[in-house]
Amino acid sequence: MVKMAPGCREIRKSILRASRASGHGHIPTCFSIIEMLSAVYETMKHDPARPQWPERDIFILSKGHGALGYFATLAQYGYFKAEELSTFGAFQSRLGCHADRKKVPGVELSTGSLGHGIGVTVGMALAFRIRNSPRRVFTLIGDGESNEGSVWEAVMVATHLKLANLTILYDANRSQVRSLPIPNPAERFAAFGCDTAEADGHDLDALKAAVARPAATVKAVVAHTTKGHGCPTLVNNMFEWHRKSPSPEQLEQFMGELDLP
């Protein structure tokens, strides 16, 4: 197994602390996307001091319930202070359990209902193509989310238009083992016309390489991940922990698990 990048460990710790403080958060699903988010934020052209910078690339979290992981990553990359994460889900917080683009610096689309974000990114990528702009668009979708037909509509349109400025990261965290799993997702993206790569979804360098590789059409990166990655207790009990916050004792236990070599 690849060693966890220090920044990704810090983000996971922020998530645990915020979930403990707020009583909210989908911790296992957030833990599965941290390396993907970090790979995108280390690849994208962006400036946390100027979230509306006109030349920035765009990232959209289509699987909106990963919001706490998203916010913790935005804080790590300088969009706001990590202390604000403790307000997650509170009445007047900017940080709801699904992100609101009108409230959170760096958030470009309010998501939550599954199967929406990816379609919007197709429109954004098309907008940049029409303007001959070098700006790029990245979106992260879930394997559960990909039960939605609208995901595949969007992929069809994107590949038909050969939107080479669009990268789809697919979180293959096997969340659907008990309902509608998608076997061989990479084959499916390839069949839909994407330039598809697979990667260990917890290997930051491998993900960065997969995201940055040149392609003539839409890129899909199927990232094989583990819900709860970094905390064996979460990994082994992902359904129980889907939407649960740790007690003080559990917080300490999970922090310890994260620090294991």
Added chain:
Amino acid sequence: MRKQFKDTVTELAAKDERVVVILGDISHFLFNAFQEKYPSRFYNMGICENTLISVTAGLSAQGFHPFVHTITPFITERSLEQIKLDLCYNEFGANIVSTGATFDYAWDGATHHCYSDLAILRLLPGMEVIQPGSKKELDALIRSQYANGKPTYFRLSDHGHNIDVPVEFGKGVVLKDSGAPVTVMTAGPILGNVLEACNDLPVNLVYFHTLKPIDKELIARFRHTKILVVHDAFGLHEAISEVPDLSIRCHGLPDQFCVWYGTVHDIRKMVRLDPAAIREAVRARSQI
């Protein structure tokens, strides 16, 4: 009305580079010249209405003024959540232009009829809902609203009226005010039937081309009269009823699927929205 839509949008595209047309595999032939002139701003994106709206939102987010166009029930009812979230909740402006109002596609049956679109879209915060009755109204309202940053719904019909009505977004129009004790209120293409039905009856007549925002001030002026809403869709009666203290009734559609074919005129007759049946309803409300 569809041709007018194409003419107006083509003209706007010539002077506004932010105009983009997205089709759901309908009206392609109509837009041939547009496609030739502005190939990078024309996309027949296929039969995927959910994605049409999401893509429209993405274009809008990056500064374009998109027009998305396909058949009424598919772009409104099927894509309701995309309209609600991708456009309204995210506050991205766009122009949704449907074709095939109520029973325009009579012969195609209930899958292609649509009479709930106005009613459901007017419930979405931030949405503008427009039912133009004529080419003139469509042209004027597209020009005034297309770039205002709000999601706007234009409901096109193949059976518009030819009555020359003043057009200002959000304003109802008093077509007749004879101080009568009864006021007929209507909207969109059915005005033709309504006028034919009651032009010579002692009633006031108020017309709307904008359903949201509805002109509450104008409605309130007729509060002292008995109001009869005549409409061939859901939504207008509900919008007018938001004005308090009205004595209001509706002569509209039945609570059933309309399972007949034929033409729009056949079905209007069956559901009592032909001029003779409307006249009867107005006379009953007026007790004359």
